[in-house]
Amino acid sequence: MTNLILFDDPTIRTALLPFTFTRPVAKCRVGILTIAEKWEKRLGTVPSYLTQDYLRVTFPQIAGTDNLYVNGALLATDALAEAVQQLAVGQSLVSADGQLLAIRTTEVFREQPVAGDDTVVAAGTVEMMTGLPSFLEHNGRQIRADFAFLTAGRQSQPITDPFTHCYGTENIFIEEGAVIRASILNAENGPIYIGRDARINEGSVVIGPFALGENSIVQWTSKMRANTSVGPNCKVGGEVGNTILFAYSAKQHDGYLGDSVIGEWCNLGADTNNSNLKNDYGNVKLYSYATGKLEDSGRMFCGLMMGDFTRAGISTMFNTGTVVGVSVNVFGGGFQPKHIPSFSWGGAADGIVGYRLEKALHVAGEAFKRRNLVFGEVEEQVLRAIFDKTRTDIAPS
Template sequence: MTTLVMFDDERAGGWAPFALTRPCGELVFGRWTLRERLERVARTRVAGHVTRPWLHRYAEPGAPRCLDAGGLSTPCTVWNARAVPSLEAAWNDAPANLWVADRLAGVRPGAGAEPPQADWFAAPRPRPGLPDHEVPGAWLRDPWDLVAAGPDRLAADLTAVPGAEASAPPDGCWRLGDAPIHLGEGARVEPGVLFDAREGPIELGPGVQVRSGTRLGGPLYAGAGSQLLGGHISRFSGGPGSRVRGEVDHVTTLGYSNKAHDGFLGHAYLGCWVNLGAGTVTSDLKHTYGSIRVGPPGARRDTGLLKFGCLLGDHVKTGVGTRLETGAVVGAGSSLFGAEPPPRWVEPFSWGGGRNTEPHRRGDFLSTAARVVERRGLEGTPEFRNWLGDVWDEACRS
């Protein structure tokens, strides 16, 4: 069996705000990360990621390490993180150029053949002499595609997952619709919860807690140990350990992010360890009902989306009453507070209110990040601090 490796091409390297802190294969799309999806299709573990050089000490529990692009072992298969294979795709170890929707998604050179060299990964090219193999699937072009296509992908994933027989709503709860409901081991649902399964399945992972007064709208997936604390939560994928309350729609959160208070969050994607202060609200629709533009001043790009709220990088924090404008992108490690809304583009490791921010000091950021992790019973290890320290150095070295 060949070694399976994921890589970020040049376009994935521009996936702000997430590409600064993690390989793009470790982003959730639907029920799984892009890496976990590939593993399900290939029926083998991904050995590592070829990605940006400052992530060489990336150290997230359960995720593979980052690899030296010039030192891959053979035989190997390399696969673009932006290519999303269908769960039904056939997979084998035969040498081939691998295509998804008429674009090169990866290469399997075969035993004895040289793996791709370091300069190949930014702009992949077919390997001469190899046969072509088409893998059914789709492409993610930009990070907001994770938002726009996430709920449909989640509904398909939850429908495709084989597993235990569907659960009945717990005593004192209600359901609408016929899509399956699955409750993981140890999930606790208080009386007075409505399961609205008219638009898709609902799955609560092991140890999930749902408080009375919560309306769950499918498709919805809450990862292990998450807490759903009240309000209307629909078309949501999050966890593990996420805490969610309020009006939440079309949202993905990575692990251990908190929106534990009231306030609207819509058409958004949150990284790991994000904390939204009480009353933080987002806008996901322009007054003009026009398509939403995203990016730094002078370089905004049209997403083509009528609804799009925000992208928040890892370890972002907002103060009480923060208002995020339509199409906001907030860089990793930023801490935003004050009465004035922040700009629609916030550089990584920004500290302060409104448009007057300063860099979040390295030592203060790392100490806070370790403290936050330890509050959840995890360890702020030296490896954890080294990884985030390298990220800070890359973003703030100027």
């Protein structure tokens, strides 16, 4: 049996920080599914991962004598799935510009695989996650692609609420257990996918393409704009557009969140807002972990990039193209800095100090407890490793 192993390209992994501090590249969500789920469902096998040493305690590599290594940044299609399945042992699949997409081998790699001499060039368009702007560039198309893949040949559950009105009903798919109350769903310009046991509460307006993950909630009178993906076990409210929430995160209250990506276990306080457009209409600059500087994103619209376990106090204002690390507690008046390092505490008005590690671990544990989950030694070990890698000269609070 061939072992599916999704590998991190080190350059891409760095470009996708802060989200890849806490996960392999393939565990990032874009569209309805994570990249790993796109491959798992098409190839019919659960993948393992070739990733950073400190993440291997959570995401180990399971290899044998027949291994199919697939680039974890590669967005799966039916054609690509067929192409990697047809690789013979020793063959590599590469893009037109020579990027390694997959290799089937008897070797067990400990670092990024290298293509051999026997290569096959992938046909057609190849889409990959290459940096933070990729989330915003690909999300709408990936919602459409995932919707078509997940719903092919299946029948949607009916919407029985008499006070809910739908446009483009043929582009709406409702999984079992989902509840929709007195809302407007407009799928004329893109599909709407509502996951199992999800809920859309009274007075909400949802515009497709849109995806709501399993057990997630749209709070009442919310405005969900196009190209928005809400992962499983999230709670969203207010106005959200062209945004991804990975999982287990909450933005429940009024306030605008646009052209943004929010990791797992994040919480945005009431009336939190972000800017996604500069007053001069120029391209937004984003902090780069590779260069340590602000770099041109190539996008006119770009909002907030927030790593896991981060929370923002009420009425927090995030500047255009703000990058926030892992386990940050942001609060205070005024627009926040364009980059807030991991394990920091404070904001623009009051200054930023270091977040004591033990307190950060306690807060993470409490967040798990609120969802009836256990924050164990493995999760703690990963956060301790990130703390060691990202600690700065900021004095602890």
